[in-house]
Amino acid sequence: MSIYLYILAMAATTYLIRAIPLTLLKKPIRSRFLRSFLHYVPTACLTAMTFPAILYAADHMISGVVALLVGVLLALKKKSLIVVALASSATVFAAEQLIGFLCR
Amino acid sequence: MQLKEYGAGIRAGVPVCVGYFSVAFGFGAMAVAQGLGIWHAVLISATNLTSAGQFAGLTVIAAGAAIVEMILTQLVINSRYALMSLALGQRLGPSVGTGKRLLAAVFNTDEVFALGMARQEKLSTGFFVGAGTVAAIGWVGGTAMGALAGSVLPLSVRTALSVMLYGMFIAIVVPQAREEKPMLLSMVLALVFSCLFVWVPVLNGVSSGMAIVLCTVAAAAICALIFPVEQEVAQ
Structure with a gap:
């Protein structure tokens, strides 16, 4: 099947998911429950995507655990987005290298 | 402007x-x-x-x-x-x-x-x-x-x-959870639910994309019930 057909299906689905709720509902939501619900959506969603997925990101779970700890610690210290991201990434790399070295 | x-x-x-x-x-x-x-x-x-x-x-x-x-x-x-x-x-x-x-x-x-x-x-x-x-x-x-x-x-x-x-x-996520107690709850709930979908039998049969949606909805709904937000904050 043409690769372009896949890409079109992928792009159209993703865009419509984003565009439809944004354009159809223009009025402020009256319900206090719904407003509160939407207030908590970002935190809940990002958390669910991160954990426990980060534990399975590398070959060894311990690398993910250490990366998570480093990330959380730096985020608590209010380090910037890119610092936290780079540090977590570098931690996984270092941990995997170390394990590979020790297990040889 | x-x-x-x-x-x-x-x-x-x-x-x-x-x-x-x-x-x-x-x-x-x-x-x-x-x-x-x-x-x-x-x-x-x-x-x-x-x-x-x-x-x-x-x-x-x-x-x-x-x-x-x-x-x-x-x-x-x-x-x-x-x-x-x-x-x-x-x-x-x-x-x-x-x-x-x-x-x-x-x-x-x-x-x-x-x-x-x-x-x-x-x-x-x-x-x-x-x-x-x-x-x-x-x-x-x-x-x-x-x-x-x-x-x-x-x-x-x-x-x-x-x-x-x-x-x-x-x-x-972490800085927000640190500032606001309800956000911390939202984070903890999503984290616990998300673990259930990975480690509990039957639940782990749910696709990861669907699991994220279910975790988000459940955690945000519980927080909204316990800690409703006033107009100023939500807007």
Whole structure:
């Protein structure tokens, strides 16, 4: 099947998911429950995507655990987005290298 | 006025741009490793602007699955954007017209959304699109570079790059949870539910995209019941 057909299906689905709720509902939501619900959506969603997925990101779970700890610690210290991201990434790399070295 | 907002968005979007570059680098490398052309990888990134959905999409393409399966996969994995778009629409306010909303929808990624919602001042489409444009440049540029260099990159580096995405999420969530007790609860609940969907039998049969949606809805609904937000905060 043409690769372009896949890409079109992928792009159209993703865009419509984003565009439809944004354009159809223009009025402020009256319900206090719904407003509160939407207030908590970002935190809940990002958390669910991160954990426990980060534990399975590398070959060894311990690398993910250490990366998570480093990330959380730096985020608590209010380090910037890119610092936290780079540090977590570098931690996984270092941990995997170390394990590979020790297990040889 | 709108130009000034756009500029503020661009400045706010720079860290996301850098982060996206590295994550997209991983995507580009993976796409080429799976047999896609460099141009195809770039086209996917330019038209989708989403991390998890694109990685899943690669799997579908590599499997040569039906188009319906591609649509379903994207629907499930990306349905969180529907929730985010709802929240974003509320935050932008009723005065923002359809055209601007259709434009903002292009850039409603996890991180750009988080930037927009975290803004102290009133959120304008100019700011949102500004941040989104810079982020998109990083995403598409990173994909191109990754696709070009990918074949020579060792697996260990690609693994490390994939963790950057989680690092970005951590950087967004943790400070908010630290400031606001209800946010902390929202985080803890989502974390616990998410673990259930991975480690409890039967529940772990649910696809990861669907699990994210269910966790989000459950955690946010419980927090909304316990800690309802007043108008000023939600707007």
